[in-house]
Amino acid sequence: xxxxxxPDIHITVSEGASLELRCNYSYGATPYLFWYVQSPGxxxxxxxxxxxxxxxxxxxxxxxxxxxxxxxxFNLRKPSVHWSxxxxxxxxxxxSGTYKYIFGTGTRLKVLA
Amino acid sequence: xxxxxxxxxxxxxxxxxxxxxxxxxxxxxxxxxxxRQDPGQGLRLIYYSxxxxxxxxxxxxxxxxxxxxxxxxxxxxxxxxQKNPTAFYLCASSGQGVSQPQHFGDGxxxxxx
Numbered sequence: 001x002x003x004x005x006x007p008d009i010h011i012t013v014s015e016g017a018s019l020e021l022r023c024n025y026s027y028g029a030t031p032y033l034f035w036y037v038q039s040p041g042x043x044x045x046x047x048x049x050x051x052x053x054x055x056x057x058x059x060x061x062x063x064x065x066x067x068x069x070x071x072x073x074f075n076l077r078k079p080s081v082h083w084s085x086x087x088x089x090x091x092x093x094x095x096s097g098t099y100k101y102i103f104g105t106g107t108r109l110k111v112l113a
Numbered sequence: 114x115x116x117x118x119x120x121x122x123x124x125x126x127x128x129x130x131x132x133x134x135x136x137x138x139x140x141x142x143x144x145x146x147x148x149r150q151d152p153g154q155g156l157r158l159i160y161y162s163x164x165x166x167x168x169x170x171x172x173x174x175x176x177x178x179x180x181x182x183x184x185x186x187x188x189x190x191x192x193x194x195q196k197n198p199t200a201f202y203l204c205a206s207s208g209q210g211v212s213q214p215q216h217f218g219d220g221x222x223x224x225x226x
Contacts, residue, residue, distance in 0.1 A: 032212045046215075
């Protein structure tokens with residue numbers, strides 16, 4: 001079955017430290033991949049997306065993600081975290097031939113001052 | 114600015130009552146979606162619609178109903194058959210083509226009185 005897994009439920013980092021959020025997918029073919037961010041009580045905002053081509057994708061707010069086919073991973077990274085990055089992050093995937101998207105269960109990021 | 118509007122922001126349901134959540138978009142998107150979000154469970158798909166007058170059940174459609182009479186509107190009714198309706202409900206839309214990212218509204222929080 002198709003799935004998206006975010007192994008870390010909670011992550012805490014200090015402001016200014018680097019960040020990596022993990023995402024693994026299980027699909028028959030390479031899916032289209034997305035990272036979203038959600039602030040409390042709000043909807044989801046798209047950070048970046050991967051369709052094909054360059055495996056390092058740049059997004060908004062200084063985020064980037066690297067697609068690794070051999071590891072079925074699409075990890076989100078940021079070199080230096082700001083207090084305003086505290087939020088919940090969701091990885092999502094979809095494939096050709098369907099309008100359905102599968103979301104991971106999310107990773108809640110806490111930033112220490 | 115284009116976007117998705119969900120209303121109301123907060124909604125309370127009495128036992129045995131049906132309630133309807135509104136979702137309107139002015140992005141000219143063909144596809145629209147309803148998700149339910151519970152803590153630690155990510156987003157679960159309730160219903161989705163690819164075109165006007167057509168919609169499909171998602172993974173947790175029982176106790177919910179939708180209509181798609183206009184391209185801009187995709188209301189969700191939470192019926193009395195849904196025994197555990199307390200959740201955060203998110204509406205989303207996407208443009209034509211499966212690789213298009215989803216755009217989200219700010220959600221409706223539904224609680225039982």
